Amino acid sequence: MIIQTQQQASVLTHEATLKKLLNVMGNRDKATVVARFISDGLLKADPVRLDGFRALFDEALPYQYYIDQLLGKLETLEDLCKRKLRQALQQQYGGRFSINDSIKLKPATAVDDGSHTYTLLQAAMLNFTQQEAAAGYFSDDSETLTKVDEEAPDGSTPTQITAQAFALLSRQLDLGGEYKKHISRTFRVSSLELISLRMHKTNMKLAAFGKYFSKPNFPLSRLVTLLNLAKGNEDIVYGDLFNNSRIKLYSIQLFGKYMTDAVLITCRQTDQSTKDSYYVYIPNDAGDSFYQDDSEDQCRYRLAVNFVASKELQELFISQLTHREQSDFRTLNLESLSFLEDIAFIPLETGLYKHLFDRHLDKLTADAGELAVAVANVNEAAYANRRENQASLISAAHLNSPNEDFNRRLRIYATDELLALVFASLDRWTAIEKHDALSRLVDLKKRLTTTDSAKPGAPINSEMADDYFGQFEVQKHLREQPGTLLHKLEPVAL
Known part of the structure; x- marks a missing residue:
C-alpha cells in the first residue's frame, strides 16, 4: 500500500x-x-508552508505600502527641473520667459550650419561647463530667440537672455545636482534604509516560497536553508556566522564592467554540513531564482549556460543596467559569454539587502544624471557631446523614464510571478x-x-x-x- x-x-x-x-x-x-x-x-503548497507563506506576505505589506506611498510623493526629475527653472526665470526676468522658449547655443568656433537651438529647459538640464560659461565661448548671436508676436512697448526688439547669462544661471541652478540631493534626502536616510532592508528580506523569503511551491525540482532543503539564512531583522553581511561557518556574499559582474542585481551567497546548508553550498540569487528571475551548486566555477558555468540560452534572462540583466550601460551592452555578442572570463564575483562591502536597495537608487541617480547633468559631472569626457547625443531624448515623453523605471522596479514583488498566472x-x-x-x-x-x-x-x-x-x-x-x-x-x- x-x-x-x-x-x-x-x-x-x-x-x-x-x-x-x-x-x-x-x-x-x-x-x-x-x-x-x-x-x-501552488503545486507543492502543503497547509503548514502555505500558512508560513501567508504570514510572510502579511508581514511584507506594511513595508511595501510605505514604499508605495513614498514613490507616489517623490518629485520626478521633470517636475523638479521645471519648477526650479520657472522660479529662477520669474525672479530674474519676471514673466517674460517660459521654460519652453528657445535659445541658440552655437559655439563661436562652430563651422556647421546647424540650428544649435534648444528649449531653455533642455539647455539648463544639459548644463554648461565653466569654459562654456565664459565670455566669448558662444557666438554673438547665441541668445534666446525672439517670439513672432513679441516686441517692446516702444516697438523695438526686446532684450534677450544671452548664452553666457543663461549658462551662468544654469550652473547656479545645477538642476542635475539638485535632483541627486533630492534622491539622497528622500531615500538615503536611516529610517528608510531600515524599511527597505526588511522589504528586501521578506521579498527574498517570499521568492524562496514561491519557487518552492511552483517549481517541481526546487527541493525543500533549499527552501529551509534560505528561510533560516534570512531569519531575524538584521542585514546579512559578508563574514556573518551561519550554520557554524562564515557567510560569503558577492555581487555578479558580466563582461568585466556590468554589475547586475544577481548575488552569489556562499554558506553551509545545515549546521551538520562539512562544506559550503553556493547559491546564485537572481531577483525577479523567471526560473528558480536561487541556483544551488557545489563550487564557484559550477555557478559560473550554470549562469553562463542559462544566460546564453534565455533571452528573458538577458533582458532581465539588461533592465538592471543604467540607460547608458544598456546601450553599450546591447552591442555585445551576448552568446559569446565565457563562464571563465566574463563572469566575476565581487565581494560585497555592504549588507545584502542594503546592496539590493542601493542598486535601485544608483540606477535612478545615474539615469537621471544622463538627462540633467550635474555641475560636478559636466566636465567628464562622457558628457562632452551631451547636446548632440542627448537633446533629442529630453522631451515630455522621456523625462519621466528614470522615475518610471525606478518606480516599476521597486514595485515588483516576488509574489508578482504567482499573481501573473x-x-x-x-x-x-x-x-x-x-x-x-x-x-x-x-x-x-x-x-x-x-x-x-x-x-x-x-x-x-x-x-x-x-x-x-x-x-x-x-x-x-x-x-x-x-x-x-x-x-x-x-x-x-x-
Whole structure:
C-alpha cells in the first residue's frame, strides 16, 4: 500500500480543481484561469508552508505600502527641473520667459550650419561647463530667440537672455545636482534604509516560497536553508556566522564592467554540513531564482549556460543596467559569454539587502544624471557631446523614464510571478491590491484543500469568490505571455 505524504494529498489534480472552482465561481473561463494558479503556482503548497507563506506576505505589506506611498510623493526629475527653472526665470526676468522658449547655443568656433537651438529647459538640464560659461565661448548671436508676436512697448526688439547669462544661471541652478540631493534626502536616510532592508528580506523569503511551491525540482532543503539564512531583522553581511561557518556574499559582474542585481551567497546548508553550498540569487528571475551548486566555477558555468540560452534572462540583466550601460551592452555578442572570463564575483562591502536597495537608487541617480547633468559631472569626457547625443531624448515623453523605471522596479514583488498566472496589468496595481488578490487566492486554495480531504460532494464556502472575482473579466493575454488572464474592469464597466 502506498501511503501518500501530506504534501501529495494536498495537491489537487487540475481537473478536480477546475470542477470545484466552477461550482464556486459559476464561470468556466474564470475558473480555468484560477485553476492554473491552484494547480501550477501552488503545486507543492502543503497547509503548514502555505500558512508560513501567508504570514510572510502579511508581514511584507506594511513595508511595501510605505514604499508605495513614498514613490507616489517623490518629485520626478521633470517636475523638479521645471519648477526650479520657472522660479529662477520669474525672479530674474519676471514673466517674460517660459521654460519652453528657445535659445541658440552655437559655439563661436562652430563651422556647421546647424540650428544649435534648444528649449531653455533642455539647455539648463544639459548644463554648461565653466569654459562654456565664459565670455566669448558662444557666438554673438547665441541668445534666446525672439517670439513672432513679441516686441517692446516702444516697438523695438526686446532684450534677450544671452548664452553666457543663461549658462551662468544654469550652473547656479545645477538642476542635475539638485535632483541627486533630492534622491539622497528622500531615500538615503536611516529610517528608510531600515524599511527597505526588511522589504528586501521578506521579498527574498517570499521568492524562496514561491519557487518552492511552483517549481517541481526546487527541493525543500533549499527552501529551509534560505528561510533560516534570512531569519531575524538584521542585514546579512559578508563574514556573518551561519550554520557554524562564515557567510560569503558577492555581487555578479558580466563582461568585466556590468554589475547586475544577481548575488552569489556562499554558506553551509545545515549546521551538520562539512562544506559550503553556493547559491546564485537572481531577483525577479523567471526560473528558480536561487541556483544551488557545489563550487564557484559550477555557478559560473550554470549562469553562463542559462544566460546564453534565455533571452528573458538577458533582458532581465539588461533592465538592471543604467540607460547608458544598456546601450553599450546591447552591442555585445551576448552568446559569446565565457563562464571563465566574463563572469566575476565581487565581494560585497555592504549588507545584502542594503546592496539590493542601493542598486535601485544608483540606477535612478545615474539615469537621471544622463538627462540633467550635474555641475560636478559636466566636465567628464562622457558628457562632452551631451547636446548632440542627448537633446533629442529630453522631451515630455522621456523625462519621466528614470522615475518610471525606478518606480516599476521597486514595485515588483516576488509574489508578482504567482499573481501573473491569474491577473494582468499588475504594474498598475498597488501593494494593497496585490496583497488582497494573493490573500484571496491562498484562502481559496486552503478551502479547496479542506474540501478535498472531506467526503465527496461536500459544498465549499463561496462567500468571497463570487464577490471578488466579479470585478474581473477574462481576456486574451499579451502575445509574449500566451493564454488568458483576468483583467480588472474599469469603474464605468462595473
